[in-house]
Amino acid sequence: MQINVIGIGAGNPQHLTLEAIAALQESDAVVALDKGENKADLLGARQYIIATHAPGIPLITVSDPPRDRDPADYRAEVRRWHQARAQLLLEALPDVEQVAFLVWGDPALYDSTLRIIERMRGLGLDCSVRVIPGITAVHALTAAHGILLNRIGEDIRITTGRALLDGPTTNAVVMLDGGAAWLDVPDAQIWWGAYLGTELQVLRSGTVAEIGAGLAEEKAALREQHGWIMDIYLLRR
Ligand SMILES: C[S@@+](CC[C@H](N)C(=O)[O-])C[C@H]1O[C@@H](n2cnc3c(N)ncnc32)[C@H](O)[C@@H]1O
Structure with missing residues (x-):
C-alpha cells in the first residue's frame, strides 16, 4: 500500500x-x-x-x-x-x-x-x-497581513504559546496557543490572524501594549461565538 x-x-x-x-x-x-x-x-x-x-x-x-x-x-x-x-x-x-x-x-x-x-x-x-x-498557517498569516517574517538577516522562531518564553522573540511565530501568550511580551509588535483563509478570518496588528488585552478578550469572544478558534501570530521585538 x-x-x-x-x-x-x-x-x-x-x-x-x-x-x-x-x-x-x-x-x-x-x-x-x-x-x-x-x-x-x-x-x-x-x-x-x-x-x-x-x-x-x-x-x-x-x-x-x-x-x-x-x-x-x-x-x-x-x-x-x-x-x-x-x-x-x-x-x-x-x-x-x-x-x-x-x-x-x-x-x-x-x-x-x-x-x-x-x-x-x-x-x-x-x-x-x-x-x-x-x-502552512504561517504563510497564510504573512500573506493575509502582507508582511515578511523577518527583517533583513534576522532569524525566525516558530513555537507554541506554552514555550514562547523559552527562547528569543526577535521574530517568533506562535501556534497552538490556547490562551493569550502574547501578553507575556508587552514590548513586542504583533500580527495576529484567526480562521485564516476562511469566511470567518479576523486580522489584528499593533503593539502588544496597545492591543494585547483587547485582543485576548476578542479571542475569547470569538471562541465562544463559533465554538472553536484557530489563531496564529507573529511577535517581533
Ligand atoms: C496542529 S497545528 C497544525 C499546523 C499545520 N500543519 C500548518 O502547516 O499550518 C494547528 C495550529 O495551526 C494554526 N492554524 C492552522 N490553521 C489556521 C488558520 N486557518 N488560521 C489560524 N491559525 C491556524 C493555529 O495556531 C493552530 O493552533
Whole structure:
C-alpha cells in the first residue's frame, strides 16, 4: 500500500496545489480523523476538497480517541494518545493500493500524521509514504497581513504559546496557543490572524501594549461565538 500524506493548506480550499490535487485523484480512499463537533469545520473542509476535486472517492472517518488535556506527564500522554490513534487508523484502513491522508497546512509543521504512520508501521503496516507539501498557517498569516517574517538577516522562531518564553522573540511565530501568550511580551509588535483563509478570518496588528488585552478578550469572544478558534501570530521585538 502507498499512503499519500497530502498538505491541503490552512483554511482556503484554493491553497491546494496542483500536485496535491493529482495525488488526491490517484488515491482510492481518504482517511480522516474526526476530532468531534468543535472541529467539525475542519472535517467539512476535507469533505469539500474531496467533493470538488475527487468526487466519489470514499472518505473514511475515524473518531479521535479521548485524550487527557491536563496530564501529569504531557509527553507520555501524547505518546499514548498517538498509539491509540495509530491502532484505530490501522483497523480502519481499507484494502486498496493508495490511501490519502489530508493534512491541514503542511505535514511537517506541528502535525502528527507522519509520526502516527510510523507507529502504524510499528504495528505491522507494510506501506510506502509519499508526502505532498502544503501552504502552512504561517504563510497564510504573512500573506493575509502582507508582511515578511523577518527583517533583513534576522532569524525566525516558530513555537507554541506554552514555550514562547523559552527562547528569543526577535521574530517568533506562535501556534497552538490556547490562551493569550502574547501578553507575556508587552514590548513586542504583533500580527495576529484567526480562521485564516476562511469566511470567518479576523486580522489584528499593533503593539502588544496597545492591543494585547483587547485582543485576548476578542479571542475569547470569538471562541465562544463559533465554538472553536484557530489563531496564529507573529511577535517581533
Ligand atoms: C496542529 S497545528 C497544525 C499546523 C499545520 N500543519 C500548518 O502547516 O499550518 C494547528 C495550529 O495551526 C494554526 N492554524 C492552522 N490553521 C489556521 C488558520 N486557518 N488560521 C489560524 N491559525 C491556524 C493555529 O495556531 C493552530 O493552533
